[in-house]
Amino acid sequence: MSAAEDLDYQEKPHELKWVGTNVARTDGVDKVTGRARFGADLIMSGMLFGAVLRSPHAHARINGIDTSRAEALKGVKAVVTRNDFEDQPSEMIQVGELTVNIRDVIRNVLAREKAMYDGHAVAAVAATSASIARKALKLIEVDYEVLPHVIDVVEAMKPDAPLLDEKQFTDGVDPKPDKPSNVAKRLEIKLGDVEKGFAEADVVIEREYKTRPVHQGYIEPHACVASYTEDGQGEVWCSTPGHFLVRAITSRLCGIEVSKLKVTASEIGGGFGGKNIVYLEPLALALSRKCGRPVKIAMHRSEVFRATGPTSGAHMKVKIGARRDGRITAGWAELMFQAGAFPGSPVFPAAMCAYACYDLENVLVIGYDVIANRPKTTAYRAPGAQISAFAVESAMDEMARALGIDPVDFRLMNAAKEGTKAAYGPTFGPVGQVETLKAIKNHPNYRVPLGPNQGRGVASGFWFNIGGETSVTMNVNDDGTIALTVGNPDLSGTRTSISVMAAEELGIDPERIRPAVGDTTSLGFNFISAGSRTTFAVGKATVDAARVVIGELRARAAAAWNIPVEAVVWEDGRARPASSNAGDFEPLSLEDIARDAKKTGGPIAGHVETNVSGAGPSFATEAVDVEVDPETGHIKILRFTAAQDAGRAIQPNLVEGQYQGAAVQGIGWALNEEYIYDERGRMENPGFLDYRMPVASDLPMIDAVIVEVPNPNHPYGVRGIGETSIVPVMAAVANALEDATGVRIQELPLSPPRVLKALNEKNGS
Amino acid sequence: MTRYHVSATVNGDEIDFLCEPEQTLLDVLRDELHLTGTKEGCASGDCGACSVMLDGRLVCSCLVTGAEVGDCAIETIEGMADGERLHPLQQKFLDHAALQCGYCTPGLLVAAKALLERNPDPTETETRYWLAGNLCRCTGYDKIVRAVLDTAAEMRGE
Numbered sequence: 001m002s003a004a005e006d007l008d009y010q011e012k013p014h015e016l017k018w019v020g021t022n023v024a025r026t027d028g029v030d031k032v033t034g035r036a037r038f039g040a041d042l043i044m045s046g047m048l049f050g051a052v053l054r055s056p057h058a059h060a061r062i063n064g065i066d067t068s069r070a071e072a073l074k075g076v077k078a079v080v081t082r083n084d085f086e087d088q089p090s091e092m093i094q095v096g097e098l099t100v101n102i103r104d105v106i107r108n109v110l111a112r113e114k115a116m117y118d119g120h121a122v123a124a125v126a127a128t129s130a131s132i133a134r135k136a137l138k139l140i141e142v143d144y145e146v147l148p149h150v151i152d153v154v155e156a157m158k159p160d161a162p163l164l165d166e167k168q169f170t171d172g173v174d175p176k177p178d179k180p181s182n183v184a185k186r187l188e189i190k191l192g193d194v195e196k197g198f199a200e201a202d203v204v205i206e207r208e209y210k211t212r213p214v215h216q217g218y219i220e221p222h223a224c225v226a227s228y229t230e231d232g233q234g235e236v237w238c239s240t241p242g243h244f245l246v247r248a249i250t251s252r253l254c255g256i257e258v259s260k261l262k263v264t265a266s267e268i269g270g271g272f273g274g275k276n277i278v279y280l281e282p283l284a285l286a287l288s289r290k291c292g293r294p295v296k297i298a299m300h301r302s303e304v305f306r307a308t309g310p311t312s313g314a315h316m317k318v319k320i321g322a323r324r325d326g327r328i329t330a331g332w333a334e335l336m337f338q339a340g341a342f343p344g345s346p347v348f349p350a351a352m353c354a355y356a357c358y359d360l361e362n363v364l365v366i367g368y369d370v371i372a373n374r375p376k377t378t379a380y381r382a383p384g385a386q387i388s389a390f391a392v393e394s395a396m397d398e399m400a401r402a403l404g405i406d407p408v409d410f411r412l413m414n415a416a417k418e419g420t421k422a423a424y425g426p427t428f429g430p431v432g433q434v435e436t437l438k439a440i441k442n443h444p445n446y447r448v449p450l451g452p453n454q455g456r457g458v459a460s461g462f463w464f465n466i467g468g469e470t471s472v473t474m475n476v477n478d479d480g481t482i483a484l485t486v487g488n489p490d491l492s493g494t495r496t497s498i499s500v501m502a503a504e505e506l507g508i509d510p511e512r513i514r515p516a517v518g519d520t521t522s523l524g525f526n527f528i529s530a531g532s533r534t535t536f537a538v539g540k541a542t543v544d545a546a547r548v549v550i551g552e553l554r555a556r557a558a559a560a561w562n563i564p565v566e567a568v569v570w571e572d573g574r575a576r577p578a579s580s581n582a583g584d585f586e587p588l589s590l591e592d593i594a595r596d597a598k599k600t601g602g603p604i605a606g607h608v609e610t611n612v613s614g615a616g617p618s619f620a621t622e623a624v625d626v627e628v629d630p631e632t633g634h635i636k637i638l639r640f641t642a643a644q645d646a647g648r649a650i651q652p653n654l655v656e657g658q659y660q661g662a663a664v665q666g667i668g669w670a671l672n673e674e675y676i677y678d679e680r681g682r683m684e685n686p687g688f689l690d691y692r693m694p695v696a697s698d699l700p701m702i703d704a705v706i707v708e709v710p711n712p713n714h715p716y717g718v719r720g721i722g723e724t725s726i727v728p729v730m731a732a733v734a735n736a737l738e739d740a741t742g743v744r745i746q747e748l749p750l751s752p753p754r755v756l757k758a759l760n761e762k763n764g765s
Numbered sequence: 766m767t768r769y770h771v772s773a774t775v776n777g778d779e780i781d782f783l784c785e786p787e788q789t790l791l792d793v794l795r796d797e798l799h800l801t802g803t804k805e806g807c808a809s810g811d812c813g814a815c816s817v818m819l820d821g822r823l824v825c826s827c828l829v830t831g832a833e834v835g836d837c838a839i840e841t842i843e844g845m846a847d848g849e850r851l852h853p854l855q856q857k858f859l860d861h862a863a864l865q866c867g868y869c870t871p872g873l874l875v876a877a878k879a880l881l882e883r884n885p886d887p888t889e890t891e892t893r894y895w896l897a898g899n900l901c902r903c904t905g906y907d908k909i910v911r912a913v914l915d916t917a918a919e920m921r922g923e
Contacts (some may be wrong), residue, residue, distance in 0.1 A: 028864070029851070029859070030850065032859060032864065033802070034842035034850070037801065038801075038868060040805065041795075129785070130792070131785055154883040199789045217902045219806040219812060219868045219900055220868040221806070221813055268866060272866060298805070301809065301811075303809040466823065492903065492904075493862070493865065532773075656862075657862050657903070657905075658865075661903045661904050664905030665902065665905075676808065687811060688806075688807050688809070689809065690810045693904075695897040695898075695899075695900065697890075698897075699906055701910070702907045718881045748846075
């Protein structure tokens with residue numbers, strides 16, 4: 001998309017009819033009646049049930065796998081192990097906001113030399129029933145040589161820590177180290193001179209923080225059905241935010257051509273980044289290839305916890321300096337992120353986002369990507385930004401207290417705005433950080449008087465948002481309705497929001513547009529639904545496709561009237577002469593032109609294939625009120641206000657839902673959620689009973705405030721709104737805890753035992 | 766393996782099925798009867814995605830074996846709408862945007878319907894505690910609770 005075309009978006013303001021209203025979800029009725037089909041809901045003729053054998057050890061060399069007894073069990077049709085997959089070379093590929101090494105992906109899908117974590121897949125079977133498949137797993141004999149393991153990130157960084165990968169030398173240090181290390185990479189984000197900045201500071205706050213790995217917690221476990229036929233064609237049906245990515249990885253791992261694999265995205269029961277990578281699909285396809293029958297594999301919840309997600313746990317150091325007048329002079333941080341068993345934690349975005357809310361002259365953030373014997377981390381809603389924000393925004397709160405300035409005012413004094421050069425590189429265009437701060441300051445919730453044991457906390461957050469490869473096809477049906485095919489799975493109503501933008505362009509009711517998520521054979525490549533890109537990027541491409549369609553509609557009308565196409569305009573769903581000079585013709589509606597399309601040149605369609613740029617960064621500021629029970633240490637959330645810049649809300653109720661959902665995920669992260677391991681490195685809480693996510697009775701209503709500072713690079717000003725609202729939450733809760741009790745806790749989660757211990761220490765008991 | 770023959774009523778229809786002793790009612794609904802509207806989220810009774818009514822009682826179908834539902838009346842999400850007319854809860858969930866991914870939605874609707882049958886005028890707190898057995902990771906529950914309270918008001922004729 002050229003800059004000139006981008007400008008065109010701003011120069012064509014028109015009164016909006018549908019954008020900014022709440023219209024019916026196109027997938028709504030299917031989802032309230034049980035008709036919507038998710039990953040595990042497909043049933044195919046002759047389908048087998050698959051199951052995956054997983055390592056019970058955190059770190060073990062696999063000396064041999066004997067599958068003969070499992071294969072002999074009646075009803076077992078196929079077994080696959082590492083021997084059924086060719087090894088892959090070391091090569092980085094893009095996955096959402098993160099990159100992964102395909103050599104690591106094959107090892108994560110199925111262990112090769114070693115099992116790297118409790119739950120690591122070792123073999124898979126397909127059988128005529130689920131119970132036979134489970135029995136077959138018990139008959140597979142794996143010869144494990146248990147190795148010393150390491151779980152904690154600080155422990156993993158020590159020179160004498162158990163080494164996970166003898167070939168890994170820390171990248172990003174000079175000179176190149178001569179010994180292998182669990183530290184995969186060191187990186188830096190730098191602006192100005194922090195030493196000079198700290199020298200100018202009147203007050204310096206320096207603290208350490210710890211967070212635990214937490215899971216994305218989608219309610220739908222990973223599931224897929226794969227079918228491989230005698231002619232070498234494969235089909236996969238799966239729950240994924242990116243079926244083009246599934247096709248890319250699965251075809252590569254299974255050694256088949258891209259054109260021979262068709263992937264269809266089912267409805268997806270939540271992902272939040274955790275489904276941005278492939279686990280089951282290559283296993284199911286390899287099983288199907290061995291036995292010639294379709295194979296379904298659905299994970300059990302314990303497998304979801306042990307083998308997928310989570311996001312990193314981290315150890316962080318933060319140092320902020322400020323003058324007495326409230327101006328920050330320097331921000332420094334050191335971030336140590338555990339990546340799980342393979343490199344690729346979100347430490348890079350964490351470092352980039354750490355101080356992105358502020359207009360600073362001197363910033364230095366150092367990051368370490370560290371492997372440990374835990375499941376390979378995957379993206380989780382604004383990956384990494386929430387973790388570094390917990391540290392930085394906690395320290396910011398302490399600084400505001402030290403300076404005696406209201407925490408919102410302190411942030412306003414230093415807020416990023418248009419023209420701010422971010423430490424990670426770009427200079428911001430129009431952004432809404434100041435507006436979100438003012439929205440919180442002006443919200444009635446910010447003035448509610450607090451009672452005993454109650455406190456209020458504030459924090460801000462930032463996320464980039466992305467564009468990416470996008471393909472869209474818009475077909476005009478012969479009755480003037482529209483079939484819109486997009487290539488991005490819809491996690492939360494994006495199909496409808498995209499239809500609304502198409503309706504606005506075409507000047508027709510959104511109900512006349514049927515959007516569908518096409519399979520991988522129906523469109524060009526689409527990047528995954530990640531980075532809050534879908535409504536922004538697919539919406540932008542859809543608007544462009546609509547403009548192509550409108551161009552053709554005008555041409556058909558011009559031909560019918562025998563006047564130049566430039567003399568025809570499209571308004572309110574109709575072609576009409578641009579002025580009386582062009583002639584006196586009755587306007588032609590979309591229906592009129594569609595009906596005669598066969599006679600006037602054939603079907604009318606618009607398709608756009610593009611790499612969308614111009615995503616608008618989104619800021620959020622949130623305020624939370626808590627009440628702390630001094631007897632138990634339990635924190636109750638009294639009220640929560642989330643203000644985030646949407647650019648423009650296409651459908652306000654869906655935007656509010658994103659803010660509310662993100663806030664509550666953050667509340668779970670703040671208060672309860674964590675991976676707990678025993679001394680052998682086995683996860684002790686791989687279920688919803690012990691991995692405690694928020695339930696309805698834990699929460700109040702969540703007040704969502706939609707701030708709108710339009711993104712100039714989108715025809716309707718959309719930024720992307722799915723992620724930022726999780727970023728400030730953990731710090732906001734920790735800040736509220738201090739406000740309520742005087743106790744500052746620098747380690748998550750703020751669970752009752754930890755809070756009670758801190759309260760008792762403060763009270764000297 | 767021995768399979769049990771079971772007769773029951775599902776959404777008003779008399780049905781028969783064969784099931785293994787270890788198959789749950791959830792497995793039977795999904796894998797034998799192909800009623801896939803009822804979802805598995807945990808298979809341990811912690812998430813409520815598999816909520817169904819069993820002889821008028823709200824249960825997690827993952828905690829009931831298929832073999833024990835002989836002669837029982839089972840109601841699932843597929844039986845909630847009345848012909849072409851959505852149940853008021855289904856309509857209010859749509860009106861309030863009380864779903865995002867929609868995976869927990871069938872279980873939440875079944876559970877909310879059970880609440881309103883027992884308590885046509887629940888408070889927000891009562892609603893939150895009744896629905897505490899149904900996990901939703903997308904919405905933060907705000908719009909779900911509003912949808913249920915609004916449905917209750919509408920069904921009371923307010």
